[in-house]
Amino acid sequence: xxxxxxxVIRCFYQSQHACSVLTIAHSLRQSGIFSTMREVNIKGASxxxxxxxxxxxxIPQSVSDSxxxxxxxxxxxxxxxxxxxxxxxxxxxxAPHFSSTRFAxxxxxxxxxxxxxxxxxxxxxxxxxxxxxxLNPDCFFIxxxxxxxxxxxxxxxxxxxxxxxxINLPYRTDFGDAAISIAVLHHLSTEIRRKxxxxxxxxxxxxxxxxxxxxxxxxxEDRSLLAKWTPLSExxxxxxxxxxxxxxxxxxxxPLESIPENEDNGSRDHIEDSMEKMHETPHLTSESKxxxxxxxxxxxxxxxxxxxxxxxxxxxxxxxSGASACALANGLAKKDDKKGAVVYNRxxxxxxxxxxxxxxxxxxxxxxxxxxYDKSNWCIILEKIL
Amino acid sequence: xxxxxxxMLSSNIKGVANGFPLRIEVEKATEKxxxxxxxxxxxxxxxxxxxxxxxxxxxxEVADSSMLDSDFLNKxxxxxxxxxxxxxxxxxxxxxxxxxxxxxTPNMLLLEDEV
Numbered sequence: 436x437x438x439x440x441x442x443v444i445r446c447f448y449q450s451q452h453a454c455s456v457l458t459i460a461h462s463l464r465q466s467g468i469f470s471t472m473r474e475v476n477i478k479g480a481s482x483x484x485x486x487x488x489x490x491x492x493x494i495p496q497s498v499s500d501s502x503x504x505x506x507x508x509x510x511x512x513x514x515x516x517x518x519x520x521x522x523x524x525x526x527x528x529x530a531p532h533f534s535s536t537r538f539a540x541x542x543x544x545x546x547x548x549x550x551x552x553x554x555x556x557x558x559x560x561x562x563x564x565x566x567x568x569x570l571n572p573d574c575f576f577i578x579x580x581x582x583x584x585x586x587x588x589x590x591x592x593x594x595x596x597x598x599x600x601x602i603n604l605p606y607r608t609d610f611g612d613a614a615i616s617i618a619v620l621h622h623l624s625t626e627i628r629r630k631x632x633x634x635x636x637x638x639x640x641x642x643x644x645x646x647x648x649x650x651x652x653x654x655x656e657d658r659s660l661l662a663k664w665t666p667l668s669e670x671x672x673x674x675x676x677x678x679x680x681x682x683x684x685x686x687x688x689x690p691l692e693s694i695p696e697n698e699d700n701g702s703r704d705h706i707e708d709s710m711e712k713m714h715e716t717p718h719l720t721s722e723s724k725x726x727x728x729x730x731x732x733x734x735x736x737x738x739x740x741x742x743x744x745x746x747x748x749x750x751x752x753x754x755x756s757g758a759s760a761c762a763l764a765n766g767l768a769k770k771d772d773k774k775g776a777v778v779y780n781r782x783x784x785x786x787x788x789x790x791x792x793x794x795x796x797x798x799x800x801x802x803x804x805x806x807x808y809d810k811s812n813w814c815i816i817l818e819k820i821l
Numbered sequence: 822x823x824x825x826x827x828x829m830l831s832s833n834i835k836g837v838a839n840g841f842p843l844r845i846e847v848e849k850a851t852e853k854x855x856x857x858x859x860x861x862x863x864x865x866x867x868x869x870x871x872x873x874x875x876x877x878x879x880x881x882e883v884a885d886s887s888m889l890d891s892d893f894l895n896k897x898x899x900x901x902x903x904x905x906x907x908x909x910x911x912x913x914x915x916x917x918x919x920x921x922x923x924x925x926t927p928n929m930l931l932l933e934d935e936v
Contacts, residue, residue, distance in 0.1 A: 510936045587926070595823055605832070
């Protein structure tokens with residue numbers, strides 16, 4: 436209902452204020468102050484608009500979002516604990532090793548970048564180790580990532596980069612010619628944050644600018660991979676979302692051991708990323724043992740989208756990064772002597788078919804110009820129209 | 822950090838109405854040669870907030886795209902892409918909050934109470 440009302444408002448007033456409307460609406464939703472909205476004074480509008488809402492939104496939401504709206508106010512830009520612990524800290528700890536496995540350029544991304552007009556300014560939000568920076572030599576790239584260690588790797592390679600949050604890009608509006616977000620949004624733990632990240636990508640490109648987004652799919656081409664992942668029950672996701680959650684106050688109250696894990700299969704080794712698997716032949720191992728396990732797992736994971744995906748950091752790499760000793764002490768990582776690695780878990784919300792499209796469709800100043808599934812990823816290209 | 826990046830960066834601390842441009846307090850700056858791409862310079866010129874670039878580098882105070890001939894293009898290129906700020910602070914024009922730049926990389930992450 437909320438969005439239907441907003442569409443009415445937008446049609447009623449000048450479209451240039453659509454962004455303001457969405458921003459205000461988001462703030463209102465986030466604030467938790469309103470259970471019933473009475474009046475919304477929209478900046479730049481010619482008059483007051485009166486809304487009455489029963490406080491219920493008809494937008495499909497994950498349970499965790501409904502929980503958030505009922506909680507005390509915190510900004511969509513505050514990083515939830517689950518992301519701090521199971522995305523940020525992990526990438527910081529594994530950065531050099533992670534970077535060494537990130538060299539293959541995914542063809543669809545390369546095609547997108549190569550097809551941009553010469554002289555384009557391209558913004559890579561969540562650039563990781565900078566794999567795609569400079570891919571098109573006729574364009575200028577600026578990358579950002581939340582992980583300072585990963586950004587250091589980019590900077591050492593001569594790229595123009597900065598440390599920033601994809602939820603809150605420190606860029607002026609309408610600046611870039613194109614933006615890319617490659618395997619980033621699936622690390623955001625709420626729908627509101629995932630949508631906000633898309634809005635930011637659209638905001639920072641100029642009118643007519645293109646945005647390419649890729650995310651991991653629920654529908655993995657290699658089903659046996661799912662058996663390696665730990666599905667998270669909604670209970671865990673809810674508890675870890677807000678900065679005011681009990682777990683934020685006492686992080687040791689939920690040690691890693693208490694999260695149910697799938698049976699570990701020792702024959703699987705070094706396969707950390709379904710995408711990279713296609714390119715990194717030396718790391719492939721045969722999977723015949725896995726078939727029965729994966730079938731059983733598939734039955735249980737029909738609607739499952741929240742996962743911990745392991746990353747095995749070899750001991751000799753872990754010593755280089757002092758963060759691992761800390762992580763082991765805090766229970767954020769475990770040792771696997773059989774594999775000689777420190778095992779970290781990365782949080783993922785994998786996307787179901789149509790989910791990325793649905794999120795992007797709710798953005799008024801951009802249209803979808805292409806969408807496709809490729810190598811276990813859902814992908815979308817948006818064009819900014821206003 | 823190149824001045825091109827500085828020209829794009831804005832302080833997005835909660836409550837800040839206009840976080841651009843960030844004031845630069847330079848501690849260490851270098852020059853790095855970059856191949857000139859006229860097409861890129863002509864494409865990006867309209868997006869540049871000229872005064873912010875002028876204040877950050879030595880350039881004529883007024884400029885428009887008709888000036889993009891070879892001599893001015895070189896000066897624009899040099900200021901935009903070849904001046905490299907290694908260590909400095911970018912200061913929010915409204916809150917005076919300092920965003921550090923170290924080893925050429927700005928850190929624009931906000932603290933919990935700034936979002």
